[in-house]
Amino acid sequence: MATIGFIGLGNMGAPMAANLVKAGHKVLGYDINPATLRGLQEAGGTVAASAAEAAKVAEFVITMLPAGEHVREVWLHQGGLIEAVQAAKPLLIDCSTIDVESARAVTAAAVEAGLDMLDAPVSGGTVGAANATLTFMVGGSEPAFARGLPVLQAMGKNIFHAGGPGAGQAVKICNNMMLAINMVGVAEGFLLGQKLGLDWNKLHEITSTATSQSWALTSYCPAPGPVPAAPSNRGYAPGFMAALMLKDMKLSQAAAEATSSPTPLAAHALQFYQAVVDSGDGAKDFSVVFRWLAGQKRE
Numbered sequence: 027m028a029t030i031g032f033i034g035l036g037n038m039g040a041p042m043a044a045n046l047v048k049a050g051h052k053v054l055g056y057d058i059n060p061a062t063l064r065g066l067q068e069a070g071g072t073v074a075a076s077a078a079e080a081a082k083v084a085e086f087v088i089t090m091l092p093a094g095e096h097v098r099e100v101w102l103h104q105g106g107l108i109e110a111v112q113a114a115k116p117l118l119i120d121c122s123t124i125d126v127e128s129a130r131a132v133t134a135a136a137v138e139a140g141l142d143m144l145d146a147p148v149s150g151g152t153v154g155a156a157n158a159t160l161t162f163m164v165g166g167s168e169p170a171f172a173r174g175l176p177v178l179q180a181m182g183k184n185i186f187h188a189g190g191p192g193a194g195q196a197v198k199i200c201n202n203m204m205l206a207i208n209m210v211g212v213a214e215g216f217l218l219g220q221k222l223g224l225d226w227n228k229l230h231e232i233t234s235t236a237t238s239q240s241w242a243l244t245s246y247c248p249a250p251g252p253v254p255a256a257p258s259n260r261g262y263a264p265g266f267m268a269a270l271m272l273k274d275m276k277l278s279q280a281a282a283e284a285t286s287s288p289t290p291l292a293a294h295a296l297q298f299y300q301a302v303v304d305s306g307d308g309a310k311d312f313s314v315v316f317r318w319l320a321g322q323k324r325e
Contacts, residue, residue: 162181
C-alpha cells in the first residue's frame with residue numbers, strides 16, 4: 027500500500043480520501059478548513075500541518091481544489107508543491123475540475139521538474155465520491171496513467187485515459203456542458219407534461235424507455251416523485267451544486283470561445299444556471315433548475 031498526500035478535503039475530497047484509507051493506503055491530508063481535517067482523522071487518516079508536509083513523503087500527491095487559480099497557486103506559486111516534492115518523485119494527480127490551459131501549464135511545470143502528472147477530474151458527485159463509484163477522465167502520459175490506475179481504482183469505478191495532458195479536463199468540460207443542457211431539456215419536458223395534464227410518474231415510466239431516455243431523466247429526474255433517490259425528492263440537496271455547474275458551464279464557454287466552437291444551447295443553459303445562482307439556490311443541486319423554470323412565464 028502507498029503513502030498518499032491529499033490536499034483539498036471538501037465535499038468531494040473528504041470521501042475520496044476516506045476511500046483511500048479504506049483501501050489500506052496511508053493518507054496524509056491537508057485543508058484550510060479545520061473541520062475537514064477532523065473528518066479525515068475520524069476516517070483513519072493523518073492530518074498534516076501544511077500542503078507541503080502532506081506531500082513531501084508521499085508516493086502519490088492528489089489535489090481536489092475549487093478552480094484553476096487554486097491549482098496553480100498550490101502547485102506553482104506560494105504552495106510550491108512541485109518544488110517541494112521534486113526530490114521524492116511522487117506521481118502528481120489533480121482531480122479538480124479546471125480550465126484546460128491551467129491543467130497543461132501545471133503538467134508542463136511538473137514535467138520540467140522531472141515529475142509525472144495526471145489531470146483526472148471526476149464525475150459522479152458526492153454520492154459517487156462516498157461510494158467509490160466515480161468516473162475518472164484522465165489526461166497524461168500512458169506510463170503515468172498506468173502508475174496512477176491502482177490509486178484511482180480505490181476511489182472510482184470507471185477510469186478512462188482520455189489522452190495527453192489536459193485531455194481529462196477537456197472531456198469533463200464537454201461532459202458537464204452536455205449534462206447541463208440535457209437537464210434543462212428534461213425539466214422543460216416535465217413542466218410541459220404537467221401543463222398537458224400528464225402524471226409525472228407515468229411520463230417518466232414511458233420516456234425512460236423511449237428515445238428521450240438519458241441519465242438526467244432516468245437516474246436524476248428533476249421533477250419530484252419519479253426517482254426517489256434523486257435530489258428533487260430531498261429538497262434539491264446536492265448532489266452537485268448549481269454553483270459548481272455554473273462554474274463548469276463558464277469553463278465550457280471559455281473553451282468554446284477560445285476554439286471558435288458554436289455552442290448556442292450551452293450559452294442559453296449558462297444563463298439559466300446563472301439565474302438559479304442569482305436567485306439564491308447556488309448551494310442546491312443543479313437539478314433545481316427545474317424549480318426555477320417552473321417559476322418562469324413564457325414570453
